[in-house]
Amino acid sequence: MDKPAISGNTITVPSDLNYLVDVDNFVEGFLREWGLDDSVVADIAISVSELVNNAVEHGSATKTSPDDDRAVKVTVGKVANSVKISVTDQGSGFDPTEIDDPLAEENLLKAAGRGIFIVRNLMDEVDIKTTPEGTVVTITKNL
Amino acid sequence: MKLSDREQDGVVILEPKGKIMGGPDASLLHEKLHECIELDKKQVVIDLSKVDWMNSTGLGILISSYTTLRNNGGMLKLANVTEKIQSLLTITKLVTVFEAYDSVDDAIASFK
Numbered sequence: 528m529d530k531p532a533i534s535g536n537t538i539t540v541p542s543d544l545n546y547l548v549d550v551d552n553f554v555e556g557f558l559r560e561w562g563l564d565d566s567v568v569a570d571i572a573i574s575v576s577e578l579v580n581n582a583v584e585h586g587s588a589t590k591t592s593p594d595d596d597r598a599v600k601v602t603v604g605k606v607a608n609s610v611k612i613s614v615t616d617q618g619s620g621f622d623p624t625e626i627d628d629p630l631a632e633e634n635l636l637k638a639a640g641r642g643i644f645i646v647r648n649l650m651d652e653v654d655i656k657t658t659p660e661g662t663v664v665t666i667t668k669n670l
Numbered sequence: 671m672k673l674s675d676r677e678q679d680g681v682v683i684l685e686p687k688g689k690i691m692g693g694p695d696a697s698l699l700h701e702k703l704h705e706c707i708e709l710d711k712k713q714v715v716i717d718l719s720k721v722d723w724m725n726s727t728g729l730g731i732l733i734s735s736y737t738t739l740r741n742n743g744g745m746l747k748l749a750n751v752t753e754k755i756q757s758l759l760t761i762t763k764l765v766t767v768f769e770a771y772d773s774v775d776d777a778i779a780s781f782k
Contacts, residue, residue: 544692544693544694545694548693569754573691573723576691576727577725635763635764638731638733641762645726
């Protein structure tokens with residue numbers, strides 16, 4: 528794919544950070560429509576951007592050729608008193624237990640490695656599933 | 671994200687605007703900072719008042735800016751940190767790394 532595709536509450540974008548803004552606009556559109564306050568919108572938007580960054584990084588890292596046409600899919604949903612968003616990539620996944628503790632003194636000045644830590648702090652639930660086809664991370668924010 | 675810059679009392683003030691989330695626009699800050707170092711302008715304040723939010727990529731840019739300046743004999747300070755960014759700095763313990771001031775003027779004065 529060479530451009531974002533929207534179908535209902537799902538946006539699929541090429542595995543490329545140039546499309547982060549498209550995902551953000553799409554997700555924030557739903558969050559605003561649901562009347563969520565600015566702080567909650569920001570928490571969810573930050574978390575989605577972290578997950579898309581990770582998805583692109585892991586998806587692109589496992590490309591088999593320059594023509595490998597990988598994509599990232601983001602689905603937004605609201606159920607009763609919570610917002611649920613899933614981010615699906617086509618990469619080989621990652622083990623969250625292998626991520627260095629970003630709060631450790633020796634890691635404090637590292638420029639990277641805080642994404643999932645931040646998501647876990649901002650969201651009420653984070654579920655990571657790795658399948659042969661890719662990784663699905665689902666976040667839940669209770670309202 | 672958009673980025674503007676100005677200079678006051680020998681201090682460079684960088685004013686990012688919007689969201690700092692990664693992708694191509696995030697490198698703007700880093701490039702501007704290297705430009706400052708090349709011009710021997712190593713006292714820098716980042717005014718965060720117009721930043722809606724940032725993610726870990728944004729924090730990473732602040733950290734690499736901080737270490738790059740420090741390693742070149744300079745210093746990076748923050749001004750007008752919003753509630754949302756302050757919260758991120760707190761949960762990541764980066765609040766212990768950065769000097770932050772309530773206004774750009776206070777940040778500039780701290781260099782004297």
